[in-house]
Amino acid sequence: MVQVTTNITPTDATTGPDSSTDSISAIVHRQRTFFATGQTQSVEFRLTQLKALKQAILDHEAAILGALKADLHKPELEAYLTEIGVIKEINYVIKHLRAWAKPKSVAVPLDQFPARGRIYPEPLGVVLIIGPWNYPFQLMIAPLVGAIAAGNCALLKPSELAPQTSRILAQLIAQTFDPTYIAVVEGGVEVSQAVLAEKFDHIFFTGGTAIGKIVMQAAANHLTPVTLELGGKSPCIVDSDIQVEYAARRIVWGKFLNAGQTCIAPDYLLVDHRIKPALLTAMQTAVQEFYGDPAQSPDYGRIINDRHFTRLAHLLNDGKILVGGQTNPDERYIAPTILDSVPLDAAVMQEEIFGPILPVIEYDQIEEAIALVTAKPKPLALYIFSRNKQFQDRILAQTSSGGVCINDTIMHIAPSSLPFGGVGDSGIGSYHGKASFDTFSHYKSVLVKNFWFDLKWRYAPYAGKLELFKRLID
Numbered sequence: 001m002v003q004v005t006t007n008i009t010p011t012d013a014t015t016g017p018d019s020s021t022d023s024i025s026a027i028v029h030r031q032r033t034f035f036a037t038g039q040t041q042s043v044e045f046r047l048t049q050l051k052a053l054k055q056a057i058l059d060h061e062a063a064i065l066g067a068l069k070a071d072l073h074k075p076e077l078e079a080y081l082t083e084i085g086v087i088k089e090i091n092y093v094i095k096h097l098r099a100w101a102k103p104k105s106v107a108v109p110l111d112q113f114p115a116r117g118r119i120y121p122e123p124l125g126v127v128l129i130i131g132p133w134n135y136p137f138q139l140m141i142a143p144l145v146g147a148i149a150a151g152n153c154a155l156l157k158p159s160e161l162a163p164q165t166s167r168i169l170a171q172l173i174a175q176t177f178d179p180t181y182i183a184v185v186e187g188g189v190e191v192s193q194a195v196l197a198e199k200f201d202h203i204f205f206t207g208g209t210a211i212g213k214i215v216m217q218a219a220a221n222h223l224t225p226v227t228l229e230l231g232g233k234s235p236c237i238v239d240s241d242i243q244v245e246y247a248a249r250r251i252v253w254g255k256f257l258n259a260g261q262t263c264i265a266p267d268y269l270l271v272d273h274r275i276k277p278a279l280l281t282a283m284q285t286a287v288q289e290f291y292g293d294p295a296q297s298p299d300y301g302r303i304i305n306d307r308h309f310t311r312l313a314h315l316l317n318d319g320k321i322l323v324g325g326q327t328n329p330d331e332r333y334i335a336p337t338i339l340d341s342v343p344l345d346a347a348v349m350q351e352e353i354f355g356p357i358l359p360v361i362e363y364d365q366i367e368e369a370i371a372l373v374t375a376k377p378k379p380l381a382l383y384i385f386s387r388n389k390q391f392q393d394r395i396l397a398q399t400s401s402g403g404v405c406i407n408d409t410i411m412h413i414a415p416s417s418l419p420f421g422g423v424g425d426s427g428i429g430s431y432h433g434k435a436s437f438d439t440f441s442h443y444k445s446v447l448v449k450n451f452w453f454d455l456k457w458r459y460a461p462y463a464g465k466l467e468l469f470k471r472l473i474d
Contacts, residue, residue, distance in 0.1 A: 024155075024191075027183050028198045031126045031153040034180040040123055040151040043101045047094060049148050049177070054090045056176040057141070060168060064137055067164035071136065073302035078257060083138040086145070092416035092433055093149045100149070100437045108447065111472050115449050121441040123151030125201035130192070130215065132207045133304055134261040134354075136162035140169055143204045143227075144182070146436025152202075156184045157195050159207075161304055200224050202440060206263075208352075209425055216428075227429035227439055229263070230422050231352050232379040236266035236409065237369050237395060239386030240275040247385045247407070248282030251358075252290060254383075254409025256336045259301035260356035264381035266409055267353055268342075270369040273362040280338065280360065284323050287336050294335050295328065303332040303355060312355040318346035319359055344372070366391065370398050378402070378424035383409050402426050 039045055057064070061084060068074040068083060101121060108117040127147050131140040140158055147154045156173065158166040170184040177183075185191055196203075196218035205215045206229040219226045236251060255266045271279055291297040303309040309332045316325055319339030326335040334356050342349060342359040349359060363369045373382070382401035384392050392406055402422035405412040413420055413432075421430025431439050457468060 024194050030180045035125055035153045050090055050094050052176055054087055056172050060172050063168050067168045070164040071162040075299045086138045086141045089142055089416055090145055093145055097149050114452055118446045120444045122444050126153045127202040128155050128200040130157045130205045131159055133159035133161035136165040139206045146431055147440045149437050150440035152440050154182045160188045228427045230427040231263040232377055232426040233267040233352055234264055234379040234381040235373050236269050236383040238271040239391050240272040241387045242385045244278050244282050249286045250408050252283050252286040255358050256356050261354055266383055269360045271362055276362050287323055295333055315348040315357055318348040373399050378426055380422045380426035
């Protein structure tokens with residue numbers, strides 16, 4: 001546990017801080033008081049906290065997996081890969097933090113002589129992290145890793161729609177850190193509103209575009225910078241020049257992981273008409289191989305709540321069902337579903353699906369697919385399946401998206417060396433690895449002069465000096 005030099009009594013570790021409005025203000029105030037002590041400035045302090053966080057996750061592993069099972073029926077392997085796997089991010093940051101935190105020397109022009117320039121990364125202060133329900137553990141911890149690494153205090157607000165995971169997260173944080181350093185507040189909309197009324201030095205939000213706009217409006221009241229990790233309709237463009245079996249497996253896995261409730265899941269398939277029959281047959285085979293009867297499979301998840309189940313069930317009517325289509329409202333179960341013959345103006349092609357339904361659109365020329373993608377808001381991810389380098393390069397050049405994965409799905413989120421984030425409606429800013437450190441840091445520019453001598457060219461009187469200035473600027 002972090003040792004905080006303060007006379008504030010830590011909150012009961014089994015419950016975390018109280019989530020009342022007054023208490024939220026008090027937490028933020030206490031965190032500002034602790035930040036002002038300068039303890040978080042030390043790189044050794046930050047490394048100690050990251051190691052403590054890693055150990056806490058390992059110690060609570062069984063409870064985290066159980067909570068994810070209760071909230072989302074998340075299979076243990078999926079939960080370990082996509083949630084507990086955040087430990088890899090912690091390891092990466094621990095390995096590189098000393099180098100990132102060092103001031104960097106930069107060249108300065110000759111007209112500044114004698115001088116040297118340095119850039120100092122410094123923590124922002126007290127930051128707010130608001131998480132989603134679909135990956136309710138990992139998407140809280142990953143940004144927290146960046147906040148700790150950069151030397152900040154943090155207040156976390158997990159999603160109330162994943163209550164078991166929220167409770168475990170609150171317990172883990174309370175048992176590991178003093179709330180004057182890192183704290184969790186739980187609750188619904190009223191708690192979120194109270195949290196957003198406070199002034200923070202940065203707000204990191206993961207969730208839907210509509211709520212992202214509300215967060216940004218609240219941040220604007222305090223001129224607080226934001227990172228918004230949102231979503232959108234991530235297209236998957238499939239060329240005729242592919243390895244059909246591999247492509248089918250990778251698309252099916254990426255789409256139906258977490259029952260399709262993934263912000264970068266392939267949202268719709270744009271497939272060359274020449275390969276479409278073979279690809280759809282291979283995808284049907286992959287669904288059968290992965291899940292058998294998905295309703296009975298231990299490896300297939302469930303929809304988070306009744307409201308989302310009802311919304312998704314209506315989308316099943318927007319095309320011809322090739323695979324799946326079965327539902328069970330009592331279990332919030334929707335089978336892995338592939339839709340064909342989908343009108344472009346159907347609801348399933350207008351809104352982010354965020355569920356286990358994959359519409360398939362065929363194209364004759366790649367221009368048609370690119371035009372369809374660019375007519376929509378910029379997506380968080382874009383997938384290209386092709387052996388053809390020119391095909392790949394053309395799509396990369398003519399589309400814009402938060403990230404791209406070629407000949408696979410989802411996996412581009414895994415390397416800590418690759419920044420992850422959206423563009424346009426799909427988000428603002430990025431994180432993972434060094435990008436997380438940068439997000440939660442201010443880079444302070446410092447010019448250092450000395451007293452060796454003092455050139456008088458810049459001082460008044462200016463008579464006769466204009467030509468010198470022109471030569472310096474030219």
